[in-house]
Every structure is written in C-alpha cells, then in structure tokens.
Amino acid sequence: MDSFLLSRGPMKNLSSILLAMLLMPAACIQVPDLEPGTAPDSGSPDTRPILLTWLSPTSDSSTNGALQVQVEVVGPVPDRVELLVDGAPVTTLDAPYSLTWETWRVSEGTHVLVVRALRNEQVFLSAERTVVVDRTRPWMIAQVPAISASDVAVRTPIEATFSEPLDGASVNGQSIQLVAEDRRLDASILLSGDGRTLTLNPTSPLPVNQRIEVVMADTVVDFAGNRLESTRPAWVWSVPAYLQWGAPQTFGKIEESTAVETSLRVGSDARPVVAWTQNGTVRAKRWAGEDWEYLGAPMSGATGSDIWGNALQLDPEGRPMLAWLEYTTGSQNQIHVRRWNGTAWEPMGTFMTTSLAQGYIPWMGFSSGVRALPVVAWRERNTTQEQVVFRQWSGSNWVSMAAPVPMKSSTTINYMGFDLDVSGRPVLTFSETEWGKAAVGRVMQWTGTAWADLSAGLGLLPMTRVVDDAGRVLVGGSGWGDGVRAGLIKQWDGTTWVTVGKPLADIAGGMDPGVDAMALDSLGSLVVLASEAPSATETASRIGQTQRWTGTQWEPLGGILKPSPGSLLWGLPDLALAGDNEPIVSWTEKVQSADTVIWAVHVYRPNH
Incomplete structure (x- = not known):
C-alpha cells in the first residue's frame, strides 16, 4: 500500500500536467538568431559568414599609377585578407583592410579585382571590381x-x-x-x-x-x-579673306607649265567660267558644283602656234564666247573667236588678222558690253604705221564698226582695253609713254562718226574701264589723290573728270596702289578690285581688295586678298560678279624655286 501511495502521487501530478497541456492554446517556442557580430555560445564552432564590401576603388575606375584599395569587413575576424588581381593573389590587406596598390607591376589594360577573406577552412569573396590601368597619354x-x-x-x-x-x-x-x-x-x-x-x-x-x-x-x-x-x-x-573656289587650275606636268592671261565670267546658270592660256593652247573650265570641269577640248588655230592673249565674254543667252591671239611661224598673226553651244566650241566666222602690210598684232581685246553683238579690237603695227582696229560680229562674220584709232609708233603702250556703251560704241583706254616723258592716261570714245579724245584732265594711268547703263564712262587706275599715290576711280560727266569717292590710297600699308578691274552689279553699283605691292621689298607680287561704291563711299567687300602662301601674283587679275553680286577674282600665281617655276590659275571668292 505504501508503494502504491508513493507511485500514485507522481501519476496524479503527471495526469494534471498532461491535462493542462491539452487545454493550452497552440504556441511556438522560438530561439533567437545570433547577429553576425554576436559570438556563439562558448564551445560552439563559429560558422557565421564574413561580408566584404568595397569602399574603393569605385566601379570602372581608371588609374595611371597608385590605386587606393579598401574594403569593409563584417563578421568574424578573418585569419587573412588578400587582394586578387585577375584571379591571382598579389598582396594581403591588414586591418582596417586598406592599402595603396602600385599598378606599375601590371600591364596596361582592364583588370578584375577581388578581395578574399579566409577563416579556418572557409573562403569568402567580395564582388568583382573592374579597374583600367592606363599609362598612355591621350592625343x-x-x-x-x-x-x-x-x-x-x-x-x-x-x-x-x-x-x-x-x-x-x-x-x-x-x-x-x-x-x-x-x-x-x-x-x-x-x-x-x-x-x-x-x-x-x-x-x-x-x-x-x-x-x-x-x-x-x-x-x-x-x-x-x-x-x-x-x-x-x-x-x-x-x-584667309578669300577662299579658293575649287582647286588651282593647271595642265600637264606642273613644273613644265606656263599659265598666263586668265579671264573670268559668270554664265546664265550662275556658274563661273574661267579661261587661261597654257602650253600653246587656250583652256576653259566651268564650275560643276564640287570641282571645275573642262568646257570642250583645249583650243588653238594651228599646229605649232604660240598663243598669248585670251578674253572671255558672254552672249545674250549667257553662253561663253572666247577670243584669243595666235602667232604662227611663217604666217600673219591671227585672232580666233569661238562660242560654246552647250556641247562644243563652234567658230564665230573665220579668223581675223592685221590689215597692215607686214604687220603684227601686239594686243587683242574682246567685249560684249550690254549688247547682243560682241566686238573684237586689236592693236596692229608695222615699221611705218600703228593703229587700233575694231570689228563687230554681224551674226555671220566680223565687220568694221569704227574708224581705226591712230597711234604714235614712238610710244610705249600699256594696259590697253575697251568697253562698249549701251549703244555698242567702244570706249578705249590705255597709258602712253613717249621717250623722255612721263606716262599719260588716254581715253578715246567713238561717237558713231569719229573718235572723241577725253584724255584732258584725266589725272591717272588707266588700267580698267566700264560704261554704265546711263552711258557714263568710268575709269580706274593709278594716280595722285590727296597728295599721295593712290588707286583712283574717275567718271566723265560730259565736260570733265570727277573723282568717285575718296582715293583708295592704302589697302594694307603696301606700295604702288592701283585699280585693276571693275564691274557693275545687278543694281548698277560699281565694284572694283584695288591692289598694291605688299611692301617695298615685295614689288613683284600684289595683294588686293574688292570694294563697292554705295553712292557716298567705298565699302570693302571683305578683307585683303593675298596669293597662296609661298606664291606671287603674276599678271593682271580679272573680276566678275556672281548672281548674288558676290565678287569673284581670278589670277595667275607663280611659285619659283632654284630649279623650277610652277604656275597655276586661282579663282577666289570672299570668305564670309
């Protein structure tokens, strides 16, 4: 009985406990996790992970020398921390786990960096970080x-x-x-x-x-x-103040070429045409938008001829016409004129020649003015006589249109040229120098029955001329204005010569100023090309500037036009106006060295 009593007590207590458990609501017993920095219970192995976070370098860094490397380590203290470059350990990092890595030991290029932490037999890796080592300077x-x-x-x-x-x-x-x-x-x-x-x-x-x-x-x-x-x-x-319009023009071996006598016009299609004499032929090119293209084949009248002068004009339809002066051994000098028909150069009548016995032609001019019928003029001379002859195109041949202008055989003639007025009557200008006397300027105008001499009081040596739509004669050249040598433009008012605006005395501080070319724009305003020698030691070349008469003053149309570096301007330039009245200039430039002379024709337009 005592045994039972002894056993009954515990049994009763156990039953009470079981009953209480059945009556309790359902519940979980939770064991809190350990934080990474919290040590486990004493005697348990520490299996917490080690977290490695990059502090530097930043992502996709570049360096040309030392690179700061630093990581943050969270978790158990590692046994060792290593820097791996492209998978290979290069050094260790001691707490606080940073170092200055000298990159000169590795090649230039992209490298992958990883930091590795070791603890016991565990390995922990950081994320990859790409670094570019670049020791090459940019250029x-x-x-x-x-x-x-x-x-x-x-x-x-x-x-x-x-x-x-x-x-x-x-x-x-x-x-x-x-x-x-x-x-x-x-x-x-x-x-x-x-x-x-x-x-x-x-x-x-x-x-x-x-x-x-x-x-x-x-x-x-x-x-x-x-x-x-x-x-x-x-x-x-x-x-430069002016840009080259396309490449310089020449032909054949440039070191064997002599390009002279350039002329320039703008056709009805607003494209400029340039002509020049070279190697015994006359050549013409038209602007094609990106470059110059030949208009037909080079021209000459006879085999073995020598060509010097050429002049380019336009007919009323804007088609180019080209005249040139040709010397042929054993025959008289000849003047040829051809017109571009769209596919080829067609002759305008037969060639012309001197009317003097045993005469020769030292100069030829060609003008179409504002009329439909162009005019050719030439200076001819023999041992006893000298004169200037004019011929006009009738539509089928060349006919006399004015009495010859008698010239003094004992004089030196320079800068001869002519233009036509609105009635097609020529105005001839030139400078004349008699032995032992100063040069004088001459202006002769055909009245329809005789030549009127307008030379008195001119006061300049004419180099260019134009007749405007009102019949006013304007002459440009070199003379004295305001007490200094200057480029001058004068206008004939019917009784006397009047200076147009102030003298063009100084373009860029050069020497020997003058006016080389003139043209009228679509509004009738006068545009001129003034020039001067660059300096007292560079008199063989010229620099220039285009200017427009506003009615009250001369207005520069851009800066100073200069030959290409290392070149000299050779011969007279020519001036034309584009459809927007922009001036275009052509001239021949020469580059001379100890063993060769190089010539080329350049076309320029303002740089603005």
Missing part, C-alpha cells in the same frame, strides 16, 4: 580644320577627335581656349557623350587673314589622369 588623332590648313572658311566647324575619352571635368573654357593672333575668341566648349570628340562653337565668324589656334592646358586629362600629349604640332590654321 588628337584628327582635327577640323587640319593642322596648318591655309584655306579655312570663317564658319568652318572646329572639332577634334582624341585617341581615348577625356575626363569631362577637365574640359572647360579655361582649360581649352580659341585664340587669334591678337586676342582670345569667345566660343562654347562641348565634349561628346563618349568623351572622344571636342567641339568649339565660336560666337562670331573667325577673323580673316589671321592665324587661329586652339590652346589646351595641361589640366586636360583622360579618366586615368594622363595629360594630353604635348610633343605633337600645335593645332594652328589660317583663315
């Missing part, structure tokens, strides 16, 4: 305009391409500047999204006849901190 691989370019438009894009991306933070208006010879130019600076293309946008057109340079400071760097390569040529170019 310009292309520029617009090109380095040393000499024919740059004032509104040309300014752009450079680099060998690798630049750091945009280093590109600004202080580190990159656009500079002319005399001042800094305002321009916006733009770096492309890929960092490889730099664009400068000037706020105004570039100044002409100056050297322009883009100057880059050594603070301009790539993303690795490498400075721009500084040993390469400076980015410098020239902006």
Whole structure:
C-alpha cells in the first residue's frame, strides 16, 4: 500500500500536467538568431559568414599609377585578407583592410579585382571590381580644320577627335581656349557623350587673314589622369579673306607649265567660267558644283602656234564666247573667236588678222558690253604705221564698226582695253609713254562718226574701264589723290573728270596702289578690285581688295586678298560678279624655286 501511495502521487501530478497541456492554446517556442557580430555560445564552432564590401576603388575606375584599395569587413575576424588581381593573389590587406596598390607591376589594360577573406577552412569573396590601368597619354588623332590648313572658311566647324575619352571635368573654357593672333575668341566648349570628340562653337565668324589656334592646358586629362600629349604640332590654321573656289587650275606636268592671261565670267546658270592660256593652247573650265570641269577640248588655230592673249565674254543667252591671239611661224598673226553651244566650241566666222602690210598684232581685246553683238579690237603695227582696229560680229562674220584709232609708233603702250556703251560704241583706254616723258592716261570714245579724245584732265594711268547703263564712262587706275599715290576711280560727266569717292590710297600699308578691274552689279553699283605691292621689298607680287561704291563711299567687300602662301601674283587679275553680286577674282600665281617655276590659275571668292 505504501508503494502504491508513493507511485500514485507522481501519476496524479503527471495526469494534471498532461491535462493542462491539452487545454493550452497552440504556441511556438522560438530561439533567437545570433547577429553576425554576436559570438556563439562558448564551445560552439563559429560558422557565421564574413561580408566584404568595397569602399574603393569605385566601379570602372581608371588609374595611371597608385590605386587606393579598401574594403569593409563584417563578421568574424578573418585569419587573412588578400587582394586578387585577375584571379591571382598579389598582396594581403591588414586591418582596417586598406592599402595603396602600385599598378606599375601590371600591364596596361582592364583588370578584375577581388578581395578574399579566409577563416579556418572557409573562403569568402567580395564582388568583382573592374579597374583600367592606363599609362598612355591621350592625343588628337584628327582635327577640323587640319593642322596648318591655309584655306579655312570663317564658319568652318572646329572639332577634334582624341585617341581615348577625356575626363569631362577637365574640359572647360579655361582649360581649352580659341585664340587669334591678337586676342582670345569667345566660343562654347562641348565634349561628346563618349568623351572622344571636342567641339568649339565660336560666337562670331573667325577673323580673316589671321592665324587661329586652339590652346589646351595641361589640366586636360583622360579618366586615368594622363595629360594630353604635348610633343605633337600645335593645332594652328589660317583663315584667309578669300577662299579658293575649287582647286588651282593647271595642265600637264606642273613644273613644265606656263599659265598666263586668265579671264573670268559668270554664265546664265550662275556658274563661273574661267579661261587661261597654257602650253600653246587656250583652256576653259566651268564650275560643276564640287570641282571645275573642262568646257570642250583645249583650243588653238594651228599646229605649232604660240598663243598669248585670251578674253572671255558672254552672249545674250549667257553662253561663253572666247577670243584669243595666235602667232604662227611663217604666217600673219591671227585672232580666233569661238562660242560654246552647250556641247562644243563652234567658230564665230573665220579668223581675223592685221590689215597692215607686214604687220603684227601686239594686243587683242574682246567685249560684249550690254549688247547682243560682241566686238573684237586689236592693236596692229608695222615699221611705218600703228593703229587700233575694231570689228563687230554681224551674226555671220566680223565687220568694221569704227574708224581705226591712230597711234604714235614712238610710244610705249600699256594696259590697253575697251568697253562698249549701251549703244555698242567702244570706249578705249590705255597709258602712253613717249621717250623722255612721263606716262599719260588716254581715253578715246567713238561717237558713231569719229573718235572723241577725253584724255584732258584725266589725272591717272588707266588700267580698267566700264560704261554704265546711263552711258557714263568710268575709269580706274593709278594716280595722285590727296597728295599721295593712290588707286583712283574717275567718271566723265560730259565736260570733265570727277573723282568717285575718296582715293583708295592704302589697302594694307603696301606700295604702288592701283585699280585693276571693275564691274557693275545687278543694281548698277560699281565694284572694283584695288591692289598694291605688299611692301617695298615685295614689288613683284600684289595683294588686293574688292570694294563697292554705295553712292557716298567705298565699302570693302571683305578683307585683303593675298596669293597662296609661298606664291606671287603674276599678271593682271580679272573680276566678275556672281548672281548674288558676290565678287569673284581670278589670277595667275607663280611659285619659283632654284630649279623650277610652277604656275597655276586661282579663282577666289570672299570668305564670309
């Protein structure tokens, strides 16, 4: 009984406990997790992970030298922390797990960095971080305009391409500047999204006849901190006042060519046509939009002939007409005229020649004025007589249209030329020098029955002339104005010569000024090409400037026109006006060295 009592007590307690458990609501018993930094119970192995977080370098970093490497380590203290480069350990990191890694030991290029932590037999890895090691300086691989370019438009894009991306933070208006010879130019600076293309946008057109340079400071760097390569040529170019219209024109071996006597007109299609004499032939080209194209084959009248003069004019339909003077051994001098019919040059009648016995022709001129019928004139002489003869195209042949102008055989004649008035009557100008006397200017006008001498009081040596729609005769040349030698333009008012505006005394501080060519624009305003020798030591060449008469003053149409670098202007230029009244100039330039002379015909238009 005592045993039972002893056992019954515990049994009763156990039943009570079971009953209480059945009556309790359902519940979970939770054991809290350990934080990573919380140590486990004593005696248990520490299996917590080690977390490795990059502090530096940043993603896709670039460097040209030392690189700061640092990671944050969270969790158990590792036995060792290592830096792996491209999968291979290169060094260890001690707490606080940072170091300065000298990248000179690895090659240039892209490298993958990983930090590895080891604890007991466990390995923990950071995320990968890509780093570019770049010790090469960036450089310009292309520029617009090109380095040393000499024919740059004032509104040309300014752009450079680099060998690798630049750091945009280093590109600004202080580190990159656009500079002319005399001042800094305002321009916006733009770096492309890929960092490889730099664009400068000037706020105004570039100044002409100056050297322009883009100057880059050594603070301009790539993303690795490498400075721009500084040993390469400076980015410098020239902006002329006039741009070449297409390439210079020549033929054959340039070192064996002699190009002279250029003439220029603008056809009804608004495209300029240029003609010149070279290697015993006359050649003509028309602007085709991108380049000059030949109008037919080179022309000459006979095999073995020598051609000197040529003159280009337009018929009423705007078709080019070309006249030239030809010398042939054993025969008289000949003057040929042909007209372009759209596919070929067709003769306008038979050739003309001197009317004097045993005479020769030292000069020829050709003009169509504002009339439908062109006129050819030439100066002819023999041992006893000298005169100027005029012939007009009748539609089928050349007929006499004015009495010959008698000339003094003992004089030297220069700059002879003529134009036609609205009635088709010629006005002839030239300078005349008698032995032992100063040169004088002569102007002769055909009245329809006789030659009127308008030379008295001219006061200049005429080089060019034009007759306007009102019949007013205007002459340009060289003379004295305001007490100095100057380019002068004078107009005949019916009784006397009146100077038009102020003398063109000084274009660019040169010598021997004059007026070489004249033309009337579509509004009847006079446009002239004035020129002068560059200096007292450069009298063999010329520089020029086109100017327009506004009715009250001379207005420059651009800057100073100069021959190409290293060239000399050779012979008289010619002037024509495009459809927008823009002046176009043609002239022959010569480059001479110790062993060769190179000639070429250049056509220029204002750079604006």
